[in-house]
Amino acid sequence: MTQTTARTSGPSVLMRLRAIATSFLARRILKALATIFIVVSLTFGLVRLMPGNPIETYTFELMSQYNMSYQEARDQAAALMDVNLDAPLYQQYFEYLGKLLKGDLGNSYRSKGTSVVSYIKQFLPWTVFSVGTSLLISFTLGVTLGMLMAYRRESWLDHILSTIASLASAIPNYLIAIMLIVVFGVQLKWFNVTKMRGSLSPGMTPGFTWEFFADAFYHAALPITVYVLTTVGTWMLSMKSSTVQTLEEDYVTVARARGLSDGRIMTSYVGRNASLPLFTQLAISIGFVVGGSILIEQMFVYQGIGQQLFKAINARDYAVMQGIFLVITISVVVANLIADLLYGVLDPRIRSGKE
Amino acid sequence: MKTLRLLMHNKVGFAGFLGVLFFLFLAFVAPLFIPLDTETRVDQIYQLPSAEHILGTDFQGRDIFSLIVHGGRDVMVVAFLTGLISTTIAVILGSLSALLGGWVDSLIMAVTDVWLAIPQLPLLAVVATMIKLDSVVLTAVVLAALAWPSLTRAIRSQVLSLRQREYVQAAQLLDLGNRHIISSELLPNMMSYIAINLVFAMTGAVYSQVLLVFLGLVTLSNNWGVIINLAWTRGAIFSSMAFMNILAPVLALALFQLSLVSFTRSLEEIFNPRLRTSV
Numbered sequence: 001m002t003q004t005t006a007r008t009s010g011p012s013v014l015m016r017l018r019a020i021a022t023s024f025l026a027r028r029i030l031k032a033l034a035t036i037f038i039v040v041s042l043t044f045g046l047v048r049l050m051p052g053n054p055i056e057t058y059t060f061e062l063m064s065q066y067n068m069s070y071q072e073a074r075d076q077a078a079a080l081m082d083v084n085l086d087a088p089l090y091q092q093y094f095e096y097l098g099k100l101l102k103g104d105l106g107n108s109y110r111s112k113g114t115s116v117v118s119y120i121k122q123f124l125p126w127t128v129f130s131v132g133t134s135l136l137i138s139f140t141l142g143v144t145l146g147m148l149m150a151y152r153r154e155s156w157l158d159h160i161l162s163t164i165a166s167l168a169s170a171i172p173n174y175l176i177a178i179m180l181i182v183v184f185g186v187q188l189k190w191f192n193v194t195k196m197r198g199s200l201s202p203g204m205t206p207g208f209t210w211e212f213f214a215d216a217f218y219h220a221a222l223p224i225t226v227y228v229l230t231t232v233g234t235w236m237l238s239m240k241s242s243t244v245q246t247l248e249e250d251y252v253t254v255a256r257a258r259g260l261s262d263g264r265i266m267t268s269y270v271g272r273n274a275s276l277p278l279f280t281q282l283a284i285s286i287g288f289v290v291g292g293s294i295l296i297e298q299m300f301v302y303q304g305i306g307q308q309l310f311k312a313i314n315a316r317d318y319a320v321m322q323g324i325f326l327v328i329t330i331s332v333v334v335a336n337l338i339a340d341l342l343y344g345v346l347d348p349r350i351r352s353g354k355e
Numbered sequence: 356m357k358t359l360r361l362l363m364h365n366k367v368g369f370a371g372f373l374g375v376l377f378f379l380f381l382a383f384v385a386p387l388f389i390p391l392d393t394e395t396r397v398d399q400i401y402q403l404p405s406a407e408h409i410l411g412t413d414f415q416g417r418d419i420f421s422l423i424v425h426g427g428r429d430v431m432v433v434a435f436l437t438g439l440i441s442t443t444i445a446v447i448l449g450s451l452s453a454l455l456g457g458w459v460d461s462l463i464m465a466v467t468d469v470w471l472a473i474p475q476l477p478l479l480a481v482v483a484t485m486i487k488l489d490s491v492v493l494t495a496v497v498l499a500a501l502a503w504p505s506l507t508r509a510i511r512s513q514v515l516s517l518r519q520r521e522y523v524q525a526a527q528l529l530d531l532g533n534r535h536i537i538s539s540e541l542l543p544n545m546m547s548y549i550a551i552n553l554v555f556a557m558t559g560a561v562y563s564q565v566l567l568v569f570l571g572l573v574t575l576s577n578n579w580g581v582i583i584n585l586a587w588t589r590g591a592i593f594s595s596m597a598f599m600n601i602l603a604p605v606l607a608l609a610l611f612q613l614s615l616v617s618f619t620r621s622l623e624e625i626f627n628p629r630l631r632t633s634v
Contacts, residue, residue: 035472042473050484170616171609172562174569178583178605186595294476295566310570313480321481328474336472 028340032333036326040100043325044093047318054109054316080112096322105326106319110312116323120305124290124327126199127297127304130220131289134227139282141228142235143275147266149236150243150274161236169233177226177299196222197301222300223293231285238278246274280339287335290328361625368621374614378607382427391425391577392418401596411599413582414589419603426578426604427611429491430561436495437560441502442553446545448503449510450537453518464511467504475501479563483572494573498560506552513548517541547626551619558615565608579604 055077062073099106105116145165149158168176185193196219200206204215246252247270255265293306301307305324312320363369396416404411410419452463482497517523526536542549567573568580569587586601 031468035469038469039472042469046478046481050481166616167613170558170613172565172612174566175605175609178587178601179609182598182601182605187598290474294480295570298570309477310480313477313484325474325477328477329472332472332474 025341028337032337035333036329039329040097040322040326041093043322043329044096047316047321047325048089050313050316052316054318057314057316058110080110100326105323108320109317110315110320116319119308119320120323120327123303123305123308126220126302127290127293127306129216130199130223130302130304131227131293133220134224134231135282135285135289137224138228138232139235139278142232143239143271143278145232146236146239147243147271147274149240150247151266153244162240165233165236167233168229169231169237171230173226173230174295174299176229177222177296180222180226181299191222193222199303219302223296223302226296235278238281239274242277243270243274246270249273280342283335283339283342285335286338287332290324290331358625362621365620365624367617368619368624371614371617371619372621374610375618378427378431378611378614381424382431385424386428389421389424392421401594401600404599410603413586413600414597419582419599422577422582423579423603423607426582427607429576429578430564430580430608430611432491433495433498433564434557434560436492437498437502437564438553438556440495440499441506441556442549444499444503445506445510445552446542446549449507450514450541451533452507453511453514454533454536463507467507470504476563476566479567480570480572483567489573494564494567495560498563501563502556502559506556509552510545510549513545514541517544520544547623550622550626554615554619554622558612561608561612561615579608583608 055074058077058080059070059073062068062076063070066073068076096106103117105120108114108116108119111119145161149161152158181193184190195201199216199219200212201215201219204212206212252265252269255269260269290305293304294310295306296302297304297306298310305327309321309324311317312324362372394417396412399412399416400414402408402412402416408418408420410423413419413422448463452460479497479501482501486493486497523536523540526540531539564573565580565583568578569584571584573580582604583601586597586604589600590597
């Protein structure tokens with residue numbers, strides 16, 4: 001893009017505004033905000049396009065569960081949900097946006113009096129905990145094994161690890177989850193699937209106690225295993241190719257010529273530089289922490305945000321759905337923003353301050 | 356003949372190719388000879404594999420092998436259609452975006468940006484409730500509508516780098532028109548890239564499609580996802596008797612995915628002469 005610099009010696013305010021508008025960071029942030037706004041508006045419309053509405057779905061649930069008549073059930077459902085779904089759509093939309101700006105995500109339609117914010121506060125930590133831990137494990141493991149593979153290129157170790165890595169990343173995560181449960185849980189009885197459900201054992205209170213952490217890890221063990229198994233292969237393969245490239249760089253040869261120890265070269269020369277491109281990938285995957293959990297949580301009955309989203313979709317709980325969608329969108333957009341910025345910070349060659 | 360030799364050159368890729376062939380045969384030819392077992396036999400529930408039922412029987416006493424044989428077609432057709440549609444969109448939009456630049460590029464990129472920021476899986480779940488996804492074509496269209504943006508970006512960056520090549524610049528200088536440049540200069544040079552992306556789009560489609568069926572959001576008739584869903588809800592997590600019932604479709608899907616992914620290695624070599632090591 002070519003830019004003509006303003007030659008006018010007019011008020012410098014205009015110039016400064018222009019400088020802000022053209023600055024890389026400001027443009028990126030503006031774009032991120034615009035993306036969030038558009039996605040928020042889209043999801044607002046989208047959830048309302050779904051067949052049925054919160055009152056209707058609850059009415060049918062009441063009818064089938066308690067054998068009520070339609071009118072009775074409908075009255076009770078409408079009484080529970082203190083919402084005006086008959087108001088014009090644009091009015092609902094602006095009301096929603098107005099509240100959103102104040103940080104108010106509204107109340108859940110289904111559980112009266114529970115705000116969506118408190119809902120998210122209750123369930124999001126479990127998803128962040130389980131997926132975050134697995135991301136950490138899988139990244140560290142993948143980077144280490146990937147380097148090992150690059151150093152022992154074409155050895156039997158490399159071949160075995162490459163095969164395992166491509167096997168693991170080719171099979172969908174829910175299939176691995178099913179195999180884990182059916183083979184090791186039901187058939188070999190290595191663990192009790194039903195007992196491991198949920199995010200905590202009944203009666204366990206959160207706190208800084210050994211029991212609490214042990215219990216949290218016990219319940220998250222299966223989801224974490226599945227996440228790690230399905231993502232570690234990708235990290236291994238990218239780290240391997242990145243390391244192979246780095247090993248050919250001149251500065252590595254120079255370091256060797258200088259007689260530096262192999263260990264030193266591996267950690268401070270090769271490892272550091274080879275893992276650079278992976279950090280931007282890591283930033284992007286952090287964005288998918290929340291969005292990627294819906295199915296695995298559903299299968300292991302893990303009480304995180306993904307499972308709640310699935311419930312909210314089935315109950316047509318617009319407020320909760322919008323809230324969770326917002327959290328996911330923000331995490332994706334922010335993660336991409338960080339990845340973009342990291343790109344410039346980590347690798348000076350592509351610093352994109354001015355185009 | 357030469358293609359075949361190239362195909363066999365990469366062992367992993369060739370194994371993948373054989374795997375894909377095997378599954379195509381299983382899903383399209385085998386059903387002609389093996390009838391679908393729909394009869395409920397209460398006295399033959401969850402039988403172990405035997406000469407009569409080589410994969411055992413399911414929770415209704417039906418022959419699992421016949422279900423597997425008949426359950427692959429929809430999965431593969433949806434996967435192929437999705438891959439085809441999304442790759443076509445991606446190739447057209449991606450190359451237009453890269454070649455025209457300017458506001459066209461900005462617009463297309465802005466749309467993909469927003470599209471990618473919407474969480475895909477939940478979006479899929481929402482869309483699946485709005486449209487009654489009971490036809491193969493409709494399912495493929497919906498999946499493709501979600502899959503094109505990341506592909507478009509990949510194709511765009513590929514075209515951007517190809518555009519710098521001399522032969523493309525020469526064609527542009529000669530003013531041969533965008534249609535000619537795309538179809539005669541760019542596409543032939545991107546074939547390996549496109550073919551591999553097509554296969555990966557197919558694996559992605561298998562993933563999302565089975566997921567939708569598994570969550571109970573799509574109501575296609577008997578297919579691998581449905582078998583898994585039924586086995587799962589009928590208590591495969593409690594009963595060790597249901598082992599074969601759930602494992603058979605899971606393995607079929609996993610092996611099919613694996614074959615597709617391995618097959619890309621051969622594709623890479625066939626289309627990219629530089630990767631060939633002494634044939």
